[in-house]
Amino acid sequence: MNALLMHWKRMPLYVRILIALLIGSVIGYILNNVGKPDWVVYLELPSKTILRMLSMLAPPLVLVAVIQALVKTEIPAGLARRLGGLLLLNTVVAILIGLFVANVLRPGAGANLEKPAPKATLASKEADPDKKLILETMETAGYKAPEPKKDVFAAFIDNVPKSIGSPLNENNVIGVIILALMFGVALRKHKDTAVKTVVDVIDVAFATLVSVLMGVLQWVPLGVGGVVATIVADKGLAPLLSLGWFILAVIVALILQAVWYLTRIQFSSWASPKLVLIGCRDALVMAFSTASSTATMPVTYQCLREKVGLRERSASLGALVGSNFNNDGTALYEAVAALFVAQLLGIKLTLMAQVVVVLTSIVASVGAAGIPEAGLVTMALVFNAVGLDTGFIALIFSVDWFLDRCRTAINVMGDINIACILDGRKRENKSEEQPV
Secondary structure (H helix, E strand, O other): OHHHHHHHHHOOHHHHHHHHHHHHHHHHHHHHHHOOOHHHHHHHHHHHHHHHHHHHHHHHHHHHHHHHHHHHOOOOHHHHHHHHHHHHHHHHHHHHHHHHHHHHHOOOOOOOOOOOOOOOOOOOOOOOHHHHHHHHHHHHOOOOOOOOOOOHHHHHHHHOOOOOOHHHHOOOHHHHHHHHHHHHHHHHOOOOOOOOOHHHHHHHHHHHHHHHHHHHHOOHHHHHHHHHHHHHHHHOOHHHHHHHHHHHHHHHHHHHHHHHHHHHHHHHOOOOHHHHHHHOHHHHHHHHHHOOHHHHHHHHHHHHHHHHOOOHHHHHHHHHHHHHHOOHHHHHHHHHHHHHHHHHOOOOOOHHHHHHHHHHHHHHHOOHHHOOOHHHHHHHHHHHHOOOOHHHHHHHHOOHHHHHHHHHHHHHHHHHHHHHHHHOOOOOOOOOOOOO
16 A cells, blocks of 8 residues: 555646546536435535635735745846836737637637525525515514535635634634645744745745645545545536646747747847747746746756857846746636636626736736746636636646646746847847857
8 A cells, every 4th residue: 555655646636636536527417317416515525625725825925926936037137127027028929819719719608507595584684575675673682694614525625724924813723734834844944944045034935835845746536536526426528628728828928929929039139930940949848847937947047048159148038047036837728717717617707807817817816937837826816806616727727737838938938039039130240248
């Protein structure tokens, strides 16, 4: 048994997720055909717990990541405004492209996952006009309708902290213990780390949060299997088939974003799109294979300097600085995901709600490059901002292992785009600095 468990842990996370997706689909399909039992709702317990923890970790992770990026990144004063403007423009365009594609293709339409309306009860004033008058009279006399009893499932979820500070504000002892266990175990790895400067404090805080996040992510396959089994047991295979349309929508949107980058390079840089693609293909392939723009940074810089021939300052600002703030592919992905889930549930996001998606995606994507599975973490912020059920993030995560690689390649292409535009329309001449 121990050998099997060790073999499971050694598997890449995406392989474990695929196995969980397959097992969950089979269990759900069987239950859908033999009749869904009442206990099937408890299969959602792992995913709801994991996503509650991710929602708790997302704000402090983004906060510390942004602070770390701002404190440790050196940006020349004269170029800070221009660099910031280019990064913001690319991110906004990416999100708008994502929303446009999701609204046109409507990948979630037809899955029919809208939840049934709650049953009318005596505790609901809107259930019946006559009961409304009776309840108002009783409340005036001091009567309070009893709150519905919570089952063990709901009681457990309520004890998982909504945020890091909520257990202290709500005097939730169990929540405090959960936080103490999570961060106590994570801090053991950093107990001997010397802290001498403010940067050291920030680094330890970020490393601790990432350690907690990695611990939570180990349970994601269990959550994926549970939520897939529950959805398939209730609605059949239609939601899983919708994931194919979701993948298509994301890829189409990412291709359009790549076209935007290459068009900008064509008209704003001396380097041609063909030269850039050929010169930086190693960086793009590495980004796709590793799913990490941070790990790809040195290769991106080397390609820009030696194979494209950009100036050192432009290459470093684009590849090394821009990668800390440029996550266009992730922001685009979150926009498509938000509309996809809304369409799954039969919810029409208003124009204002989509504006909120844009603003939240911009804020959430800043500094997310160093966060493992950043798309999953920051997606919780976007979903909460527009009132979408974060439980469906587990369903999306079943295909995230592939889309993560696609959007990371676009993130790196965004870094390349920034570097080429900063280099200008005039190529470096012999009197200027040479590549090293």
